[in-house]
Amino acid sequence: MNFLYTLATRLVACMLPLLALFNRKIKLFYRGRKESFRILQTHISPEDSVIWLHAASLGEYEQGLPILKRLRELYPEKKLVVTFFSPSGYEAKKHSKEADVILYLPLDLPERVDRFLNLLHPQMAIFVKYEFWKNYLFALKDKAIPTYLVSGVFRKDQLFFKKRSLGMRAVLPCFTHFFVQNENAKLLLQSIGYSNVTVSGDTRFDRVVEILSQDNKLSFVEQFLSGAPCMVFGSSWKADEAVYVPFLNAYKGNMKFIIAPHEVHDKEKIHLLRDCIYKRVAVLSEVEGKDLSPYEVLIVDKIGLLTKIYSYAAIAYVGGGMGNKGLHNILEPAVFSIPVVIGKNYDKFNEAKDLISREGVFSIKNTEEFTQIATFLFTDVIQRKKAGLLNYNYILSNTGATEKFISKIMAND
Secondary structure, eight states: OHHHHHHHHHHHHHHHHHHTTTOHHHHHHHHHHTTHHHHHHHHOOTTOOEEEEEESSHHHHHHHHHHHHHHHHHOTTSEEEEEESSHHHHHHHTTOSSSSEEEEOOOSOHHHHHHHHHHHOEEEEEEESSOOOHHHHHHHHHTTOOEEEEEEOOOTTSGGGSSOOTTGGGGGGGOSEEEESSHHHHHHHHHTTOOOEEEOOOHHHHHHHHHTTSOOOOHHHHHHHTTOOEEEEEEEOHHHHHHHHHHHHHOOSSOEEEEEESOTTOHHHHHHHHHHOOSOEEEHHHHTTSOOTTOSEEEOOOSSOHHHHHTTOSEEEEOSSSSSSOOOOSHHHHTTSOOEEEOSOOTTOHHHHHHHHHTSEEEOSSHHHHHHHHHHHHHOHHHHHHHHHHHHHHHHHTOOHHHHHHHHHHHHO
């Protein structure tokens, strides 16, 4: 089965140069990986002690960040290396100071895996949430390198738990220990014979609490708002826009709106969104240095600002849940004690289900439902603050996953 997996990966590798001609993300994916070995040869020496953390994309990096920070405190002499699978993660964090080396993960082909691990020679490997690259995991096990899954998510419908797992169950013995988000994941692993499991929770809760202590001030947001309340639409896609743009066009109150689309680099989509809104709309990159106070809607087409923007919101809408893109992080706005509105597709996100049941998060299916809940939250300040406080308290009650991981690995050190 692994032969077929490796063959499929080789076919993808052969197609990448052609596909890169037509797609910006694939171009970044392809060109970035051409630099990975050079980066390792430049920054990692045979004498270095290395801890490696792999994150699929930006969201998983944010989950791993509290662990990185604690490892830096505990092992200042070691080099911390972070790899990304996707361009959205690498391009956003390639200059971060939280790790000593940041690079793309080479494709999961045996010869590239061997070269990568020989250059990196990690003492420990940490995979965040749900990355299961077969050849990497098999090689880590063969080299007896302790390998951990943190903030792990397992569901009954995954291949691991089916009679025909297509070889996926074979990667599970490669992990030294599983740190999973909930009891259900632990029970699933135990049902197929794994006892090396700790229910640690989700490190995202630790990460978002840290956001409260950072400097979240943005002068351009304060100028834009000029004291008016604000609703923020974070990481939205076209399916989300189809729901909230009609509401914006019909809204007559004093609330202002900030939109941070997920695809901030696509100028054509940014301009199409702007042209669909029949209000005074500013695109941030086009109005820098100008007075923003006359505008009613601000489209932020820069990355790295959304968590700070949420700190100014009275209400947040988090995108991804109206289509099939996957719901984005609702904890980032929720930690600021505000209610959150999401789309209809959230079944794979436990925190969304929990907070919907507590009435701190509200799910909508269409513009009519969005209008109804937005109007309710705009006008009923007491209920709005109550919902926000429920979200904040829920986050506080779920912190501690980082320390559970650190305690376990130090006990085994």
